[in-house]
Amino acid sequence: xxxxxxxxxxxxxxxxxxxxxxxxxxxxxxxxxxxxxxxxxxxxxxxxxxxxxxxxxxxxxxxxxxxxxxxxxxxxxxxxxxxxxxxxxxxxxxxxxxxxxxxxxxxxxxxxxxxxxxxxxxxxxxxxxxxxxxxxxxxxxxxxxxxxxxxxxxxxxxxxxxxxxxxxxxxxxxxxxxxxxxxxxxxxxxxxxxxxxxxxxxxxxxxxxxxxxxxxxxxxxxxxxxxxxxxxxxxxxxxxxxxxxxxxxxxxxxxxxxxxxxxxxxxxxxxxxxxxxxxxxxxxxxxxxxxxxxxxxxxxxxxxxxxxxxxxxxxxxxxxxxxxxxxxxxxxxxxxxxxxxxxxxxxxxxxxxxxxxxxxxxx
Amino acid sequence: xxxxxxxxxxxxxxxxxxxxxxxxxxxxxxxxxxxxxxxxxxxxxxxxxxxxxxxxxxxxxxxxxxxxxxxxxxxxxxxxxxxxxxxxxxxxxxxxxxxxxxxxxxxxxxxxxxxxxxxxxxxxxxxxxxxxxxxxxxxxxxxxxxxx
Numbered sequence: 001x002x003x004x005x006x007x008x009x010x011x012x013x014x015x016x017x018x019x020x021x022x023x024x025x026x027x028x029x030x031x032x033x034x035x036x037x038x039x040x041x042x043x044x045x046x047x048x049x050x051x052x053x054x055x056x057x058x059x060x061x062x063x064x065x066x067x068x069x070x071x072x073x074x075x076x077x078x079x080x081x082x083x084x085x086x087x088x089x090x091x092x093x094x095x096x097x098x099x100x101x102x103x104x105x106x107x108x109x110x111x112x113x114x115x116x117x118x119x120x121x122x123x124x125x126x127x128x129x130x131x132x133x134x135x136x137x138x139x140x141x142x143x144x145x146x147x148x149x150x151x152x153x154x155x156x157x158x159x160x161x162x163x164x165x166x167x168x169x170x171x172x173x174x175x176x177x178x179x180x181x182x183x184x185x186x187x188x189x190x191x192x193x194x195x196x197x198x199x200x201x202x203x204x205x206x207x208x209x210x211x212x213x214x215x216x217x218x219x220x221x222x223x224x225x226x227x228x229x230x231x232x233x234x235x236x237x238x239x240x241x242x243x244x245x246x247x248x249x250x251x252x253x254x255x256x257x258x259x260x261x262x263x264x265x266x267x268x269x270x271x272x273x274x275x276x277x278x279x280x281x282x283x284x285x286x287x288x289x290x291x292x293x294x295x296x297x298x299x300x301x302x303x304x305x306x307x308x309x310x311x312x313x314x315x316x317x318x319x320x321x322x323x324x325x326x327x328x329x330x331x332x333x334x335x336x337x338x339x340x341x342x343x344x345x346x347x348x349x350x351x352x353x354x355x356x357x358x359x360x361x362x363x
Numbered sequence: 364x365x366x367x368x369x370x371x372x373x374x375x376x377x378x379x380x381x382x383x384x385x386x387x388x389x390x391x392x393x394x395x396x397x398x399x400x401x402x403x404x405x406x407x408x409x410x411x412x413x414x415x416x417x418x419x420x421x422x423x424x425x426x427x428x429x430x431x432x433x434x435x436x437x438x439x440x441x442x443x444x445x446x447x448x449x450x451x452x453x454x455x456x457x458x459x460x461x462x463x464x465x466x467x468x469x470x471x472x473x474x475x476x477x478x479x480x481x482x483x484x485x486x487x488x489x490x491x492x493x494x495x496x497x498x499x500x501x502x503x504x505x506x507x508x509x510x511x
Contacts, residue, residue, distance in 0.1 A: 253388040253424065253427045256427060257426065257427065
């Protein structure tokens with residue numbers, strides 16, 4: 001479990017059952033350094049609590065204090081891993097890696113060592129599209145990650161700027177798999193955050209863990225989630241239901257069309273304790289209703305856990321799942337004209353990515 | 364094309380329409396409604412210069428709250444859609460063309476059916492019932508029993 005400071009008050013998190021925390025870790029969320037979104041400013045290490053109007057130059061003098069407060073808070077919670085935070089930039093400055101080492105990696109590692117903390121250390125890394133597509137930039141970030149002696153692994157976040165709900169970019173997905181593989185080849189633990197259904201695809205690169213997020217903004221990383229945008233208009237997403245058989249989230253209004261046009265439409269969706277309620281005519285679908293997300297947690301958790309342990313078997317299983325999903329979609333599309341965010345248009349790309357990755361790992 | 368089409372609709376079918384109706388499933392360019400006793404029939408139009416497939420996907424969404432949904436393309440670009448008329452038949456979506464000379468031609472009249480979503484249909488009807496606009500000649504774009 002990954003704990004999110006913008007969503008839970010620091011004291012409440014401290015009071016949570018230790019059993020819940022000892023298998024998880026904290027995402028420190030210093031992406032924007034001093035933006036007090038949600039409950040972030042209740043955390044002792046929040047830069048605004050060290051100095052009002054804290055800015056980047058203040059890190060020169062406060063880096064050690066920030067590291068101490070952040071690590072002490074993580075220790076007090078007894079999380080499984082110690083997390084080193086990262087900053088977010090729209091365009092990364094040329095000195096980004098140097099700065100990140102000086103401001104975060106070195107003071108955090110030194111403090112952990114000085115306190116004799118016997119826990120694994122994960123480095124937070126936001127991977128931007130350019131770091132996947134540009135070989136030079138990719139090598140630079142990989143060299144930086146693997147160049148730290150005391151780091152056991154990464155909390156890896158692939159930034160998602162795609163306008164579609166599912167990722168359909170062949171190169172992006174294949175490069176993401178290669179990125180994970182290189183880290184694993186370097187004996188690093190890889191924990192993936194902010195993933196949607198493509199988590200299944202990423203699983204074939206054998207990462208150590210994959211996050212499952214509920215709302216859309218927890219299933220893809222966008223910096224807006226950490227910006228105080230109270231005055232900006234926000235458009236609520238349509239309610240959707242995940243189907244493990246279709247490997248897709250289907251817009252509820254299409255489910256209504258399926259109900260009218262496909263007699264056994266319910267069979268396209270998984271069974272759960274929440275399904276009977278959601279399929280009752282009087283159920284008021286809304287993106288903020290909890291049942292579709294609880295259903296998703298239950299179904300997707302089962303789907304992830306059912307993945308075979310061996311990479312070869314996992315790849316074959318996923319290919320077979322994609323083929324089956326395409327067959328099911330053909331039945332739906334005979335009657336219901338789905339849009340690009342509820343249809344199967346991501347699946348052929350995923351299938352091709354798996355084939356290309358298979359060639360990559362047998363090289 | 365949109366303004367011309369709106370003038371055409373008004374002149375031929377009356378002013379019982381809603382322009383760019385939001386809060387439903389998609390945003391239809393025009394929603395026409397005909398009230399008869401307690402019954403309300405709803406016809407949605409998606410107006411596009413070209414890209415018939417995208418227009419059809421949008422028009423299909425409108426079937427969630429409409430009895431009939433039409434794609435209206437510029438006459439200049441309608442041929443690729445006519446060549447795929449079976450696509451429109453399969454999904455029961457109307458196909459028509461319009462040009463700046465005010466020529467409106469229907470290539471496929473869809474069957475009148477119940478909307479997919481009772482909730483969205485009722486939401487729209489509740490809104491429609493608040494006004495007294497009248498339609499005329501609407502039967503010319505609705506398939507008759509003989510045509511079925």
